[in-house]
Amino acid sequence: MLVxxxxxRPETYMDLARxxxxxxxxxxxxxxxxxIAARYGGLRGLLESLGCGExxxxxxxxxxxxxKTARIIAVMKGCNYFVVDSNILRILNILGRDCGVQYRxxxxxxxxxxxxxxxxxxxxxxxxxxxxxxxxxxxxIVDK
Numbered sequence: 001m002l003v004x005x006x007x008x009r010p011e012t013y014m015d016l017a018r019x020x021x022x023x024x025x026x027x028x029x030x031x032x033x034x035x036i037a038a039r040y041g042g043l044r045g046l047l048e049s050l051g052c053g054e055x056x057x058x059x060x061x062x063x064x065x066x067x068k069t070a071r072i073i074a075v076m077k078g079c080n081y082f083v084v085d086s087n088i089l090r091i092l093n094i095l096g097r098d099c100g101v102q103y104r105x106x107x108x109x110x111x112x113x114x115x116x117x118x119x120x121x122x123x124x125x126x127x128x129x130x131x132x133x134x135x136x137x138x139x140x141i142v143d144k
Contacts, residue, residue, distance in 0.1 A: 028064065029064030047077045068083060068085060071083050078119065081122075087132070088109075088126070088130060088133055091136065
């Protein structure tokens with residue numbers, strides 16, 4: 001696990017993180033991420049110098065960054081990952097694909113869909129499924 005090297009202070013990021021809630025822990029995450037990015041000449045350098053798997057691996061060692069966030073950042077870089085959230089999982093369950101409801105089920109569904117669609121299809125499908133999931137938020141994902 002990476003730790004704050006002390007170069008970037010979490011206090012620097014508190015005002016930035018405050019609107020998103022949990023600002024103390026998020027500011028610590030941003031400080032660690034800033035230190036890592038600095039080793040690569042900034043965030044752009046970090047994104048450009050690492051392959052998709054390497055980038056996700058580095059991000060997962062930052063306290064406060066999980067699989068979904070790491071993969072979303074990799075997608076913004078252009079990596080062809082399919083990111084599944086609870087809204088998408090809800091729709092997959094409604095459609096008869098029993099994905100379960102635990103985070104590990106979400107990760108398995110993500111890995112199963114990686115590379116299945118081309119990058120642009122993946123992005124469009126992700127946003128369509130997210131929207132459908134929000135629309136059907138009140139429906140049970142267990143009883144379907």
